[in-house]
Amino acid sequence: MAEPMDLDIDSPRGIKRKADDAILEVSAPRRIRALDPDVVNKIAAGEIIVAPVHALKELIENAVDAGSTSLEVLVKEGGLKLLQITDNGHGIAKEDLPILCERFTTSKLKSFEDLTSIGTYGFRGEALASISHIAHLQVTTKTKDSNCAWRAHYDGGKLIPAKPGQNAEPKPTAGRPGTQITVEDLFYNVPTRRRAFRSASEEYNKILDVVGRYAIHCDGVAFSCKKHGDAGTIVSTQSNSTTIDRIRQIHGSGVANELIEFTSSDEGYGYRARGLTTNANYHVKKTSLLLFINHRSVDSSNIRKSIEQTYSTFLPKGGHPFTYLSLDIDPHRVDVNVHPTKREVNFLNEDEIIAKICGDIRVKLANVDVSRTFMTQTILPGVRTPIANARQDSTDGSSSKAGPASTPKPKPYENNLVRTDAKVRKITSMLPRSTARSIASESVTRAGSAPRDIEYEQSDREPVNCRLMTVKELRAGVRDSMHNELTEVFAGHTFIGIVDETRRLAAIQGGVKLYLVDYGLVSNEYFYQVGLTDFGNFGVIRFNPPLDLRALLTIAAETEKANLPRDAPEEDDFSVLDAVGLVSAQLIERRDMLLEYFSFQISEEGELISIPLLLKGYTPSLGKLPNFLLRLGPYVNWMNEKECFESFLRELASYYVPEQLPPMPGPGDAEEELDEGIKLRRQHVVRVVEDLLFPAFRARLIATKTLTKGGVVEVANLKGLYRVFERC
Template sequence: MEVDDTTSRGTKRKAEESSIASQAPKRIKALDQDVVNKIAAGEIIVAPVHALKELIENAVDAGSTSLEIVVKDGGLKFLQITDNGHGINKDDLPILCERFTTSKLKAFEDLSSIGTYGFRGEALASISHIAHLTITTKTADSSCAWRAHYADGKLAPAKPGKSADPKPTAGRGGTQITVSLAKKSSFNLLNETQVEDLFYNVLSRQKAFRSPSEEYAKILDVVGRYAVHCTGVAFSCKKHGDSAMGISTPSNASTVDCIRQIHGSAVANELINFEVSDDKWGFKASGWTTNANYHVKKTTILLFINHRSVESSAIKKAIEQTYSAFLRKGGHPFIYLSLDIDPQRVDVNVHPTKREVNFLNEDEIIESICAEISTRLSQVDTSRTFTTQSLLPSAKVPVSSSSKSQSGRSNSIQSKPSQKPPPSAPARPYENNLVRTDPQLRKITSMLPPSISNPSTPAPSSTTYLSSRKTPTACCLTTVKHLRAAVRESMHAHLTEVFASHTYVGLVDPCRRIATIQGGVKLFLVDYGMVCNEYFYQLGLTDFGNFGAIRFEPPLNVMALITMDVQREKALGKPEDEGVPWNDVSRMVTNQLVDRRAMLLEYFNFDVSPEGELVSIPLLMRGYTPSLAKLPRFLMRLGPCVDWLNEENCFHTFLSELASFYTPEQLPAGRNEKDGQGDAHMDEESNDKADSDTTLDARKEEMARVLEHVLFPAFKARLVATKGLLRGVIEVANLKRLYRVFERC
């Protein structure tokens, strides 16, 4: 019988033993430095591709114009990169692989203006702790090259018993690729980095890799990304022992040429260039993206922020939503995007592998880029190319009667399989898959009474907007970030996609605040009051601290406005309001607003003077002014409905009340829309009602214009539909289901 050794694994203990052990707390001790280094190495070098990425960035930082990469077993056995950069001084070799040794950073403040790929000095140190590292380097003023071996961050002898000091060697390196580089290059510089047996001392990490071919594919992807981005640098990558190159790009190749060579002509032939910049947000973006003739099942995005290859789910999602209006369902684009942002606005030190970065004004920058891409797509995509099959391969070519009367030789020629069949007419599309996207087609509102008909063109706004010289500020409050994260967590993906690609149909009922939109082949009834409330709340979080202002000249008396709503509440006489000190409500709410006027002005541009006069309220959207009849109600609710004691609850409740104020009101039915109304008596009261109906009709027409040309386009651009909006969106028609019903009839 074999007995397992329980000393190397956990064992069960009785409850009594567990309670006794828990009474004596374990002492805290500092980890051994070797353990610390291996933990750090495991965070930075997760796979061979991460090691190669660090080495490529070091080579490009060194001014290289040619990089040659050799890989064996997906980089686990052998990984070599040879460049013609500046090289490393012999005196720097002893500390080269120690942690936090770098020539690119001296003080922490330098991070705000860092312009190189690396800056922490951890790449080579991490690699030396989990692999056998050999570096051969030669500078311009050195008479020979120097070769050094490293282990655990320090110089190590090449063989046991030998000296660990760097050894002089020939400047061509130790491989054929290095020899070819030295012969062909006009530089007297050489820098070769060789990594062997990656993760040899981390067996669990080695076993986690599936196959060398998958790791090699990841390496080719990274090399291809940098080959596209780094113009003027030649890249080559191949497997060890193979003569064929996996990737090979010359130094004089353009960006499009590199894309053509790496990703194929199908992508390169459909590329369009775009550029956008904005000094206000401190960024400049350029790149190449495919038009609507190209689409694949998965989005391919080559993203570089300040020349660093990174990933961004927010940018990818925004680009996919932009293309949803141009590509069929399931189609995705290819895009190469280089984004240069003011280094003072970027935090590069947020991820061990530098895969992610944080930057200010992310939403505004992404919106500007997507708007430029949408503009470029709409300019070039006047026609689209579709691939069709004119005849099935197994079908026979029909022979006309005139051909039958020809000679037998001509008949034999026509029957040859090499003869191309005549093109057949394209298949007629099924009507149940057609989607109406032409905004010039008749809308549903044209079938309704003229009093709520929708104008065909937006009416000019009579509001005058003044520009402010105030510099936009970035919101760094943790509470606001929590509220934004809560919105993202409650997002409903399908409903967000419907709003992002919808076509506005028309206003159905302004009394119940119902409009119709089309999403694909489906028709939806939308409670636009509920959607507006959610949108204005999200807009308040996005523009927090950067609101515009609606100014009142002369200023309004806050207490008088609140008193108007208090009198209305007292007249209603609700049972739950018994015991409310109505006589003191106006004074109490006014005092609260005056006491907190500094915070309200700084964060919301809500200006209340010390004398209790309302100077301005926040402006959330241009082209839309909320109903000022709701202002007394809004001011009164700022007292009991806002939690002024807790910061996060305060921001949440205030923005909720502000969103309710901006939400369009429910318009009452006019006299002509009510049942049982006659116009036999034309006295003074009837004339007043007629004037009231005229004003109401004008308000309905204005609301219809705002919904079509201001609000719903805003929903399409930046609304994140949450799960709570499912109650306000109802599917009323599905073209495919309707066709099934008609087919049965």
């Protein structure tokens, strides 16, 4: 049996000792000594630079303070081996380099009172000093007035020679205007801190998060971040990008497409706030809060909890939003110097300001959830819907949703993309001269917006919240069949041009790959998804005067019968009158359901008043309308609710697919004069494909696995081509 552990009851309490040391006898008070300056600096560095991401945050803020419009970040092993940031700012004067890395040397403060009016990111002058005590630091800088750049090396806050035996003074070198700071072997002299980091990839993800936050917030500043040795960048934003475009590039289209803008201000509390937050259609398991107070990236548990509480009435249980909030507060009300890394700030009337901001967000969410703007479309030129009809529109289900707008694309990087700029050259410039000229002339004549014969009227009709389980099951089926990689390709693609109008082929660029897209097949899937998404809330294409349903069905039935092969079996033959009577009876009998769910309006007398509008600015071919109506009889299962909705929306999507057009005469073809109607239709389809359909694909298409079977084909890969060239 083991001896019981002895207890030292008489030992003095409150004395630190090692486990193996004997009890220390304190006979006299210990003398107070000043710590060695090197120990002091390392302690301070440990408080300010806790991880590589904190060093990068300080360097980014210094670069933005220097008036930079472009920042390039290079990382190796999560920033522990290499952390480099290059900017194009004002640079550092050669005369200031000797004291650059000394503690409390700054160009932003002169007296303590200046703390009450801080308008910059950094002000204490500790960032570079702290980094130089725990890493090898190199600075290369050039001002606009300098004839050359100057390079200096630092250790322990002092200038050191690049190699032993050399002079420690800064050396002249070639360089572009701005500053490049290189941090190598971070924490090399603090081994316990170095061993505390679990993985380089985890630190790299933290760096990407910080770069992404400042890339979203800093308007007019381009950001890029990549790993050392990689050809491509992980984060890349352009200086002229909007905030929503930056969010789309960093967080994806799923977030960017659901953002709503909000503002809040109060002169009494001395603040102004602006931001973007997701609506009730978007939610994730964890709140994403990008918070900037006086342009400084900070954390605030109070603001986070208040925003989560605000969304609790709009999102399902466990759902959380994405919010970007920029809060400007009177500097006299803010104490920024309360945290070593400046991660937290204190300000007056915190509770009141947070409550006011969350109240304004709640109002925005409630407005989005309650009302929308709906439109109707008139096809015939110069025809206006009478006022009486306009009033009727607000109750008869006539609504529409505006098509997605095309956002300006930032200029791609030349060394990583097939084409350096989507606007520089289109595929038509590679075609023979006569063909290119004819297509170019069409491009000049086409309008940048919808055709002139299309007019829109707004309606105050409120949206319908679809609660049908069958529709929800169909939506879930689309999500379950999603092809993630192909969806990302469409979400970030660059449209190159139409390759073949007869076969409905177009070329797009996704990343460093070139794809050939069957836009007929992709359009079919897209319009089916629009039908599910906008179920019960469609816009209308209104015919004025209404069309004769039976006359349209007769045209389609006669054409169908005339196209029957001579050796067709007898059971395939049919009576035109019987087919027209059967289909028209089915549609008229179900006219109430068609109007409520699909904005498909048929009068009791058999007049076709309106059909659904799926994409603003695009009118499907009226030549396909008779066949579409005829197929609603035999190809829609009217007896089963789920199959009825699915088959009807499939037929509607097929009707909306752009038609195949005859090819343009080539340079070697005989001169053929195309019909004027075909020319006008070609102009409309070309405009729709480039300006409406593919931007719509980028905004909201869920690419399903069926599109990989002939819908999208990869035809070139830049990296693969480079390997071929290397072998050559």
